[in-house]
Amino acid sequence: MSTNVLSHSLSRRRFLVSSASLAAISAAASTLPGSMSSALAAGETKEVLSASHWGVFHAKVEDGKFVSLRPWDKDPFPNDAVHGVQDVVYNAARIRYPMVRRAYLENGPNAERDSRGAGDFVKVSWDQALDLVAKEITRHQEEGPWTIYSGTYGWQSSGRVNNSQAMLKKLMNLTGGAVFSTGDYSKGALAGIMPYIMGQIDAEGPQTSYPVILENTEQLVYWACDPWKNNRIAYSPPDHGEHTFYDKLVKKTKAGEIDTMFVNPVRTLLNKATDGEWVPVRPHADVPLALGICHTLLTEDIYDKDFIENYTFGFDAFADYLMGKGWDKVEKTADWASEQCEVPAEQIREMARSFVAKRTMLVSGWSPQRQHHGEQWPWMFITMACMVGQIGLPGGGFCQRYHLDNPGAPQSNGPALGGAVNPGRRTENKEWPDDKGAKTIPVARVVDLLEKPGQEFEHNGGTYIYPDVKMTYWTGGNPFHHHQDRNRMREAWKKFETVIVQDYQWTATARFADIVLPATTTAERNDIDRVGAVANRAIIKMARIVDPVFDARNDYDIFTALAERLGVKDAFTDGKTEKDMIQEVYEKAREQAAGKKVDMPTFDEWWETGIAEFDVPEANLRRVRYEDFREDPLMNMMPTPTGKIEIFSKDIEKMNYDDCPPHASWIEPAEWLGMEDKTYPVHLASNHPDWRMHSQLCSTTVREKYQINGREPCLINPEDAAERGIENGDLVRVFNGRGQILVGAKISDDIRRNVIEVQEGAWYDPLDVYDPKTICKYGDPNVLSIDIGTSRLAQATSACTCMVQFEKYTGDVPEVTVFSQPAAE
Numbered sequence: 001m002s003t004n005v006l007s008h009s010l011s012r013r014r015f016l017v018s019s020a021s022l023a024a025i026s027a028a029a030s031t032l033p034g035s036m037s038s039a040l041a042a043g044e045t046k047e048v049l050s051a052s053h054w055g056v057f058h059a060k061v062e063d064g065k066f067v068s069l070r071p072w073d074k075d076p077f078p079n080d081a082v083h084g085v086q087d088v089v090y091n092a093a094r095i096r097y098p099m100v101r102r103a104y105l106e107n108g109p110n111a112e113r114d115s116r117g118a119g120d121f122v123k124v125s126w127d128q129a130l131d132l133v134a135k136e137i138t139r140h141q142e143e144g145p146w147t148i149y150s151g152t153y154g155w156q157s158s159g160r161v162n163n164s165q166a167m168l169k170k171l172m173n174l175t176g177g178a179v180f181s182t183g184d185y186s187k188g189a190l191a192g193i194m195p196y197i198m199g200q201i202d203a204e205g206p207q208t209s210y211p212v213i214l215e216n217t218e219q220l221v222y223w224a225c226d227p228w229k230n231n232r233i234a235y236s237p238p239d240h241g242e243h244t245f246y247d248k249l250v251k252k253t254k255a256g257e258i259d260t261m262f263v264n265p266v267r268t269l270l271n272k273a274t275d276g277e278w279v280p281v282r283p284h285a286d287v288p289l290a291l292g293i294c295h296t297l298l299t300e301d302i303y304d305k306d307f308i309e310n311y312t313f314g315f316d317a318f319a320d321y322l323m324g325k326g327w328d329k330v331e332k333t334a335d336w337a338s339e340q341c342e343v344p345a346e347q348i349r350e351m352a353r354s355f356v357a358k359r360t361m362l363v364s365g366w367s368p369q370r371q372h373h374g375e376q377w378p379w380m381f382i383t384m385a386c387m388v389g390q391i392g393l394p395g396g397g398f399c400q401r402y403h404l405d406n407p408g409a410p411q412s413n414g415p416a417l418g419g420a421v422n423p424g425r426r427t428e429n430k431e432w433p434d435d436k437g438a439k440t441i442p443v444a445r446v447v448d449l450l451e452k453p454g455q456e457f458e459h460n461g462g463t464y465i466y467p468d469v470k471m472t473y474w475t476g477g478n479p480f481h482h483h484q485d486r487n488r489m490r491e492a493w494k495k496f497e498t499v500i501v502q503d504y505q506w507t508a509t510a511r512f513a514d515i516v517l518p519a520t521t522t523a524e525r526n527d528i529d530r531v532g533a534v535a536n537r538a539i540i541k542m543a544r545i546v547d548p549v550f551d552a553r554n555d556y557d558i559f560t561a562l563a564e565r566l567g568v569k570d571a572f573t574d575g576k577t578e579k580d581m582i583q584e585v586y587e588k589a590r591e592q593a594a595g596k597k598v599d600m601p602t603f604d605e606w607w608e609t610g611i612a613e614f615d616v617p618e619a620n621l622r623r624v625r626y627e628d629f630r631e632d633p634l635m636n637m638m639p640t641p642t643g644k645i646e647i648f649s650k651d652i653e654k655m656n657y658d659d660c661p662p663h664a665s666w667i668e669p670a671e672w673l674g675m676e677d678k679t680y681p682v683h684l685a686s687n688h689p690d691w692r693m694h695s696q697l698c699s700t701t702v703r704e705k706y707q708i709n710g711r712e713p714c715l716i717n718p719e720d721a722a723e724r725g726i727e728n729g730d731l732v733r734v735f736n737g738r739g740q741i742l743v744g745a746k747i748s749d750d751i752r753r754n755v756i757e758v759q760e761g762a763w764y765d766p767l768d769v770y771d772p773k774t775i776c777k778y779g780d781p782n783v784l785s786i787d788i789g790t791s792r793l794a795q796a797t798s799a800c801t802c803m804v805q806f807e808k809y810t811g812d813v814p815e816v817t818v819f820s821q822p823a824a825e
Contacts (some may be wrong), residue, residue, distance in 0.1 A: 049610040051237035053693045054082035059545040077243035079232040084700035092820045093699035095518040096550035098129035104514040109497040117512045119823030122525040134565035145177035146436040149469040154477020156480040159527030161420040164475040164555035169423035174568040177426030181443035189374030192794025198648045199639030203400035209623040210245035210408040216395025218358035219259045224366025226268040227403040233693040239532035242406040244360040267750040281750040283343035283683045284672040286368040292337025296352035302388020314648020318663045371800040372669035374790040377665035392630025409535035410621045414614030415592035417530045420581035437467025443764045443797035450492040458792040473500040480508035481695035485787035508764035524548045541610040659791040671803040680736045680803040689759040708744025712779030715757040731809040739783035741776040765818035777814045
């Protein structure tokens with residue numbers, strides 16, 4: 001990618017379906033009643049407005065085929081990855097028909113499970129597949145809902161109606177319930193600790209607006225985040241308006257009006273664009289670096305005593321900890337911090353001084369909390385911001401979300417947009433005894449659930465039991481992407497007697513299923529969503545572009561058919577069609593808008609035009625996060641026990657967790673570069689991808705933009721590469737005691753020594769599913785990552801805690817097969 005990010009000199013090449021592919025699809029579809037038959041008459045061409053995780057776009061349709069797309073004219077910074085939305089409809093990884101693993105079809109739940117992932121599927125009719133699924137749900141509900149794990153986690157597709165996860169949960173609840181999950185992989189540790197610090201999960205919703213920053217901020221410190229890149233995607237269709245801010249920010253940095261600093265092992269796009277100071281901190285040493293800064297603020301007497309006294313609770317205990325009077329008896333000087341983080345001690349002291357000398361906005365990403373003891377980073381980050389003392393001031397304070405959903409955007413006057421499917425509550429068909437285990441588990445503990453049925457686990461102050469689950473139904477997610485320690489997971493997955501996956505692509509999760517149900521993509525159904533999760537720029541109709549291809553069905557239709565077989569159809573549908581639900585969501589928004597004196601078109605008008613746009617009131621241009629709290633901390637108290645920001649938490653103190661003390665602390669992770677005994681001497685960073693959204697679009701032609709030698713790219717420091725005789729484009733084997741992967745070398749001085757980077761979301765492609773340590777042929781970094789909870793408090797993922805070794809690969813090169821159809825008949 002060009003480093004001249006200001007010019008946005010990215011390829012504008014359209015991703016077109018080849019004529020051969022279209023011909024093959026047309027031939028296959030011709031045998032299916034109704035498939036792609038009604039979109040357009042022969043020879044007709046039209047454009048359809050729709051939207052996705054990558055932005056709003058106009059789809060071009062010829063002869064009923066989705067042939068290309070162009071970004072929305074009002075998108076100021078289009079994401080080229082949006083072209084994958086077209087390719088995913090037709091590419092080789094598309095699930096075409098209901099499929100059942102041969103061994104399962106022949107032997108049912110008693111089938112051997114070792115061959116999961118090896119292919120050998122058999123095409124079946126929809127009736128046969130749905131009968132099998134309904135039979136398994138009934139069988140397990142009769143035993144008890146604690147035997148079903150409802151895999152309802154993942155980013156799924158945009159749209160407020162076709163929320164397959166909510167539909168699955170509703171179906172399970174109507175038939176007796178299931179074991180569900182809580183929390184998320186993205187910010188699990190942060191979400192666990194923030195209610196104890198601020199009384200709320202701070203990293204949600206609107207933050208200090210960009211105009212306020214441009215007018216007031218003198219220094220922006222981006223700590224472990226790349227907002228320029230990450231804001232190119234969003235859960236709701238992104239508006240990409242933040243890039244107007246970045247253009248202005250770059251001009252101000254060039255003019256010397258705003259300084260930027262980037263604390264990160266990798267030099268990011270925004271770092272280079274602003275020519276900001278790069279602080280290449282050692283991974284996992286963010287807490288020691290911040291402690292060294294806080295020690296300097298304390299000992300040089302430059303911290304904000306008034307803010308500490310009037311707005312925070314428990315500082316004295318933390319101050320004692322800084323001075324070596326705490327539980328570990330180590331003084332957290334800048335020199336001590338330097339030994340941990342490999343940033344010079346004087347630079348640490350200068351960072352502290354600059355934070356208080358200038359109006360400073362501290363901006364954190366979420367990767368430092370996605371590690372062992374990850375709860376400590378958000379606490380440490382906010383404690384540091386409290387000592388700087390600028391929280392609630394225009395252009396100062398902290399933010400833990402600028403990297404996602406454009407939260408600095410001024411909000412429009414548009415209404416909120418709700419969802420269409422309410423999962424409801426479990427039907428009490430059967431008592432759930434305590435000894436059957438918890439009704440929910442922390443989402444990142446699914447492998448522990450499978451390995452330890454009946455055993456106790458601690459979470460957020462409570463003690464619970466892992467239920468003995470025997471079946472899972474997964475839709476709207478890809479656990480064989482987002483979970484850690486893939487080989488351990490593969491073995492634990494065999495615990496399930498039955499695995500059902502509902503998706504539109506042959507992800508690794510689908511390949512490791514027993515029953516596979518082909519769902520439609522967003523291009524094959526109608527839906528509704530908003531443009532801009534925070535900006536709320538418009539409400540858009542995600543219009544159906546083409547009729548369903550092959551034998552795919554909408555998620556709503558699949559669940560309705562299952563609900564009918566299970567005797568709960570009326571309760572599941574409430575008598576509503578897909579369009580009824582879209583209209584209901586729209587009309588509720590229109591009713592809100594009327595209350596705000598905002599005009600919106602009628603539903604029929606909106607259905608025809610496809611979009612309703614909103615204005616931004618002048619009053620919404622300038623928003624300061626925590627301004628009210630700053631102005632009057634008594635009338636606008638934090639929702640904590642003390643009404644203040646809790647630097648020390650008595651509630652956590654009562655839990656007596658040795659892995660989560662009652663104030664921000666440095667606890668060495670299980671693996672990191674500071675270990676004395678390093679069997680594997682390199683840290684693996686697995687950041688968010690440049691050209692997809694987690695694992696979505698990995699199967700598409702967008703992959704041509706970034707793959708190296710047919711593999712996922714691996715960023716390597718030139719000196720580390722030279723030591724191993726590796727050159728650009730070489731295949732590289734990355735390995736540790738948990739597994740091994742093949743990747744393509746990308747050598748760059750944008751990454752510090754002893755760190756390599758392989759982006760998360762690469763599809764898992766095992767060479768031999770019968771080999772417990774088999775190599776992943778494509779480059780899934782979660783083959784290598786550790787699967788332990790952050791602490792007993794949050795029990796969140798520690799995905800970023802990962803040490804490896806790497807070498808030039810010289811063996812026979814295996815073919816990547818994960819992006820094609822599995823073996824089937």
